[in-house]
Amino acid sequence: MSYSNTKYNLTNLPERTTTAHNVNINTTTMVPKGLEWRNSINYNYNPNVAEDFQKSSWFWNMTLSYAVLKDKGLISLKAYDLLNQNTNASRTVNADYVQDSQSTVLKQYFMLGFSWKFNTLGDRGQSRGGRGYRRYRF
Numbered sequence: 001m002s003y004s005n006t007k008y009n010l011t012n013l014p015e016r017t018t019t020a021h022n023v024n025i026n027t028t029t030m031v032p033k034g035l036e037w038r039n040s041i042n043y044n045y046n047p048n049v050a051e052d053f054q055k056s057s058w059f060w061n062m063t064l065s066y067a068v069l070k071d072k073g074l075i076s077l078k079a080y081d082l083l084n085q086n087t088n089a090s091r092t093v094n095a096d097y098v099q100d101s102q103s104t105v106l107k108q109y110f111m112l113g114f115s116w117k118f119n120t121l122g123d124r125g126q127s128r129g130g131r132g133y134r135r136y137r138f
Contacts, residue, residue, distance in 0.1 A: 019047065020044075020045065020046045020047070020048060021043075021044070021045040021046075022042070022043070022044050022045075023042070023043040024040070024041070024042050025039070025040075025041045025042075026038075026039065026040050026041075027039045034066055034067030034068070034071065035064070035065070035066050035067075036063075036064070036065040036066075036067075037062075037063070037064055037065075038062065038063040038065070039060065039061070039062050040060070040061040040062075041058065041059070041060045041061075042058070042059040042060075043056070043057075043058055043059075044056065044057050044059070046089055046090075048090075048091045049089045049090070049091050049100045049102070050100045053089045053100055053102050054087050054089055054102065055089070057085040057086065057087055058083050058085050059081060059083070059085065059086050060081070060082040060083050061078070061079065061080050061081070061082070062078070062079045062082060063076055063077070063078045063079075064076065064077045065077075071117070072116060072117050073114065073115065073116055073117070074113075074114070074115040074116075074117070075112075075113070075114055076112070076113045076114075076115070077110065077111070077112055077113075078110065078111045078112075078113065079108075079109075079110050080106070080108060080109050080110070080111070081106065081107070081108040081109075082108065084107070084108045086105050086106060086107075086108075087102055087103070087105065088101075088102065088103050088105045089101070089102040090102075
């Protein structure tokens, strides 16, 4: 959890103090038989923009992965921005003006992937957790 506090003291604008909030939650759930469920949830609140701009948003990414082929392969389905709220609202302050802008950063999308783990230490060695995977995305 974090916040930022900004003070403006410009000659053409009255003194202002603003605070922005950001909360991140990351979870990983591992289930027997090679199934893994990951979540990344972010909440942002930015009161530093004009009244008609979106001040808060939830951003949720999720991944389901399943190990196959004796744990040498990994099939994953990733979902980005499940709640379809990812926007970018910002304020620019200069000596003589304040500009608010908002844009869509990236729309919701899904990605199917396949990773293959190569054992780089030969038959006697064990691969190191997570290293050695080659990723292929479709």
